Amino acid sequence: MRQIELPGTTLRSSILGMGCASLGSRYGTSTGLRALEAAFDRGITWYDVAPAYGAGEAEPILARFLKGKRDQVNICTKAGLLPPHQGYAKRLLMPVARPVVAKLKGLRSTIRQSGATANTRLPITPQMIETSITRSLVRLGTDRVEIFALHDPAPQDVNRDDVLRALERVIARGQARYIAVAGELPAALAGAASGHFSLIQTADDPATDPLDNILATAPGPIATVSHSVLGAGGVQARLAARLAGAPEWLTAARAAGFDGTTETVAAQLLLARAFVANGSGPVLASMFGAGHLAINITATRHNAVIGAAARSLVREALA
Template sequence: MNGPAALDVVQQRLGLGCARLGSVLGRDRAGAFTLVQAAFDRGIRLFDTANIYGQGESERILGAALGSRRKRVTLVTKAGQYFPAWMRVAKPLKSAVTPLIRRSGAGRHLISKAREAPLPQNFSDHGLRASIDASLRRLNTDYADILLLHSPPADVIARGDALGLLDKMREAGKAIKIGISCEDIQTGLLALNDPRVEAVELPLWPPTEAMDRFLDRARRQAVFVIGRGLINAAQPASSNDRWPAARTALTASLARSEISRVLIGTTRLAHLDQVLDAVRRAETSCS
């Protein structure tokens, strides 16, 4: 099924995760620009980003690369996290030091370690409004198709005021759907308790009973579910076996109709083509 049916499953079920577009350890602007346009040409119609990805560069790249195609895609962005002061101060140096860091094993290691530290959060009305408006400017659009709180703690979800601000932004025409990007299934289940939640993004591998409960509830509540992190979650001890395990996770996730979109987190066109080929092969075997 290498024709229209295979293209349909790409358009309807896959999305591109854009966390590393424009980042120090990801693709530079030119390479990221090419990747986004190639993903669109290959049928991808959902692009997932956030204000913190590449310190805003991911959103800028998407806005520029998609251009007039904007209304033909689903844009997902997030708010609630921000960079500490020292990172903001260092931002003007990013373009100069990035090539040096990419060529240095020690530099890449230090950046990787720094990225593991949790970022500060701001889920206040003022903080969220400022973040969302800035994201829309970078994306060169006046609305997000899906607007998410970015990894809020359980008490923020339970309190509901941060989601209330997103609800106001939706009423103002700055979002079509609102919801929460979660770090685990338990937080996802908590998010489903709020009837205003229309979309949830979270890791959905490996399969568990809790995942089944989440997907069943999401289906009954007609919530748009975005699954992420398949490649990292499926990675076994041996890196040589990484792709077969990830392919299993991908095809198994696509078999779950409750999952609205499965994100492909990649910065390499060759890897994107590898994933799309696996999807086509899976569709062919099911036909």
Template sequence: MIDMNINHPPPSDKPSPAPVGAVERLLSRRSGPLGFGTGLLHQIDDPASAVRLLRQAHEQGITYFDTARLYGEGRCEGLLGEAFAQIRGEVILATKVGILPPARDLAIRLKGKLAATLRRLPPLRGVVPPPAIRWPEFGVFDPARMQVSLETSLRELRTDHVDLLLLHECTLEDVRRAEVLDFAEQTVRQGKARAWGVAPAPDAMLAIAASGSPYGDVAQFDAALHPAFACSPSLTITHSCLGTRFQETLFRLSQDAQLKDHWSGALGMEATTANVAQGFLAYAVWQNPTGLVLFSTTRPERLRPNLDAATLITTPDQAAAIAALIAAE
């Protein structure tokens, strides 16, 4: 069995995050290997509960929080601002430009609610058209709108700067445009961001890294690119290690008792959903030992197990066993 308390204080004590040199150098303070992604935060119906979850994450040792204008149609940044405005110096805040959420002005929201209400009445269902579907706007990399997006983020986050500004789902063509590079570098010079980088889709990340074009100090990308992919920014951040492959694995475990036994042996504990999730998260940390790995949750009780996952893998042999199980078709 693997001792889940290795290098951890008693559960009642706040853990001391392991230093990550690039984070401290770029973003002014330390962070452990795990960061909190806020992409699911808006799924918590009660804003006070969402704010409480963020504060609990910080109390348990998380200092790095990732967000974007897109998340929750702009609401997630506001929740972070409410949670940490009074302790801004204790957290690292990263946000993004490049994708704008659907417009949320009062007239549009009222019109949509009215249409939805009227369509509940049988006589009007065939007369009143359904509310229009509102889509985010991608590829917003012109300087004027990037500036508006950043200023909106700062206002929502209740701060005068972010620690990291990322270009959200940018392409190689976006990164090569002089006006995009100038905007990012000027944002750092003005003190509105401490560092900048890219957060592209996997194919775009491969193209950007291979191009030789500058793309800031940070690369944030899907954990599925490891271990075949390598890049050399000052800081690498990975995300989505509990994505499609994890869901496929859970399904296979429900059908294959032998596979479940293999997972239990690799983990050193029963291959429950929560423990397999720890294995995926632990392997993402193992792959990115000097960077950060993002996780998301809406459940406070998942914070501690996620933090424990950072030290679940203790040997190369265990890492290889978990890697083989993750890669298995």
């Protein structure tokens, strides 16, 4: 897999990163470990996690995967969100319920809308930062991470002096090599403009190309990590609908090498576009489901010309 040097850092990463938001919740330990190993075997070296992910189970599961590999991969974890509270009975039922929920999209949607899976937002304070990094390192079974990010912060919290001093102490102790902002675009732009953060992580909406704005705002070299390339604002469904209603666009996509149903072509176009849109860091994707790893690996192999064509076609179709 192609590797990239992250601007403004000494880090080197695969252009495709493993997003671990569903590790431990939607996907259990055994499935998760198999998927993590498969991704590693295909050259993926960036693993994105957080205390809130997987109902709090993602970091401990990732720790099992990291044994014997720690120096070969990059880990990003975060501070600011915790998983929803789970009682003893709910924890016992999780392994039984998981296969049922995974197969029923309507049930997953109902559960999300109920608020039962909503994460708990923590006030951004120096003490929270200190506690979060310490606990994450214990759960991950390591003494440091490459990236430590503020998780979905408010824009006004990103550059507070007390917050920055706490993050500086994390770096000084060697608990993290670089600090980051991982959140919505307003916070991402505030972090990029400040010059204090080495990396910005945000959702990549092909209709607005937010990474271009982030790079333009930063006073110097900065790395970017993108995610939700298929899910931001329901973009895959919107693009598939536009392709279905515009035969000339679908024909152009097929001529460029994208094939399958309109939904499949839409996904392929969005993935190919994502690697062109983000040339400053990895593109995150969840690859725990069957076939997802192969689809994403294929997307990394498109050349720059095909990726640029996909980006142009997607932009025109969504305009």
